[in-house]
Amino acid sequence: MYRIGELAKLNQINADTLRYYEKNGLLKPSGRSASGYRVYNDADAQQLRFILRAKAIGFSLTEIQELLEIDHNRAQWACQDVKGMVEAKAVLIQTKIDELVQFRDSLQHLADACCGGPESAEHCSILDALEANS
Amino acid sequence: MYRIGELAKLNQINADTLRYYEKNGLLKPSGRSASGYRVYNDADAQQLRFILRAKAIGFSLTEIQELLEIDHNRAQWACQDVKGMVEAKAVLIQTKIDELVQFRDSLQHLADACCGGPESAEHCSILDALEANS
DNA sequence: ATAAACCTTTGAGTTAAGTCCAAGGTCAAC
DNA sequence: GTTGACCTTGGACTTAACTCAAAGGTTTAT
Ligand SMILES: [Zn+2]
Ligand SMILES: [Zn+2]
Ligand SMILES: [Zn+2]
Ligand SMILES: [Zn+2]
Numbered sequence: 001m002y003r004i005g006e007l008a009k010l011n012q013i014n015a016d017t018l019r020y021y022e023k024n025g026l027l028k029p030s031g032r033s034a035s036g037y038r039v040y041n042d043a044d045a046q047q048l049r050f051i052l053r054a055k056a057i058g059f060s061l062t063e064i065q066e067l068l069e070i071d072h073n074r075a076q077w078a079c080q081d082v083k084g085m086v087e088a089k090a091v092l093i094q095t096k097i098d099e100l101v102q103f104r105d106s107l108q109h110l111a112d113a114c115c116g117g118p119e120s121a122e123h124c125s126i127l128d129a130l131e132a133n134s
Numbered sequence: 135m136y137r138i139g140e141l142a143k144l145n146q147i148n149a150d151t152l153r154y155y156e157k158n159g160l161l162k163p164s165g166r167s168a169s170g171y172r173v174y175n176d177a178d179a180q181q182l183r184f185i186l187r188a189k190a191i192g193f194s195l196t197e198i199q200e201l202l203e204i205d206h207n208r209a210q211w212a213c214q215d216v217k218g219m220v221e222a223k224a225v226l227i228q229t230k231i232d233e234l235v236q237f238r239d240s241l242q243h244l245a246d247a248c249c250g251g252p253e254s255a256e257h258c259s260i261l262d263a264l265e266a267n268s
Numbered sequence: 269a270t271a272a273a274c275c276t277t278t279g280a281g282t283t284a285a286g287t288c289c290a291a292g293g294t295c296a297a298c
Numbered sequence: 299g300t301t302g303a304c305c306t307t308g309g310a311c312t313t314a315a316c317t318c319a320a321a322g323g324t325t326t327a328t
Contacts, residue, residue: 004275057237058237061315062314071261081255097234100231107220121208127201149305
């Protein structure tokens with residue numbers, strides 16, 4: 001049995017984050033104390049670790065909500081569904097990677113063409129490229 | 135001489151975006167008509183293209199503001215400064231790429247271990263991995 | 269008995285880069 | 299002389315995931 005600050009500290013997150021997760025349906029404490037304090041049990045703590053692990057892998061909170069629903073009703077879902085989610089996410093990430101690689105390469109091109117010297121930038125090829133009218 | 139809607143259409147952006155750029159010090163129209171309409175001249179239009187080009191390469195509006203300041207005062211800056219900005223940005227992008235590649239690989243690992251079959255997810259290795267206590 | 273450290277709720281603020289709305293003024297065409 | 303397309307301003311809203319503040323109640327230790 002943990003109070004909010006305790007559970008937060010154990011997982012190195014902010015107590016406010018736990019309240020936020022509760023408000024957004026990700027983790028509801030199993031009970032409340034007589035005075036109204038949130039009380040989390042071990043199952044709650046395990047679910048929090050599930051959430052944090054999924055987040056670390058890169059899932060959004062919305063996606064984690066879906067994963068939790070599947071996890072809580074495993075019998076009603078197929079491996080297909082779960083694998084599908086993960087693979088769709090992988091494709092999205094790959095797209096993002098491709099974009100960033102393109103971006104990095106354009107920057108590298110610009111930088112390579114610039115002398116990088118200490119004299120005035122009046123002839124700078126980077127600025128010229130940005131100013132170019134084509 | 136362009137009015138706001140005209141310049142926006144020519145550059146395939148929203149007129150609101152031009153007002154936003156003005157509010158944020160990126161592009162001030164060189165004049166106003168008698169009735170208060172914004173009036174952009176060719177230099178304004180060229181600066182807008184500078185902004186859009188830099189944005190397409192991946193610079194943030196804040197960074198573009200810095201680039202504009204350098205561009206407007208080229209004599210007071212060195213190629214070093216400009217090249218430094220671009221290279222710093224490239225390093226940042228590379229870091230992001232590395233993170234995403236890691237993320238993609240974790241997802242791939244998870245997906246590879248899952249059978250992906252149509253039967254119940256009660257044995258799903260992906261969910262098990264997220265639930266794992268280690 | 270009182271101070272420190274905890275907890276409660278509600279509600280607002282943060283970042284980035286816009287987008288949308290309402291209420292009204294202006295300009296060209298028919 | 300009236301549509302319709304355009305322009306003005308100010309301010310609210312959007313996404314994601316928190317984070318903080320205010321004003322007050324509870325627990326624990328001294
Ligand atoms: Zn140079
Ligand atoms: Zn240069
Ligand atoms: Zn399976
Ligand atoms: Zn599976």
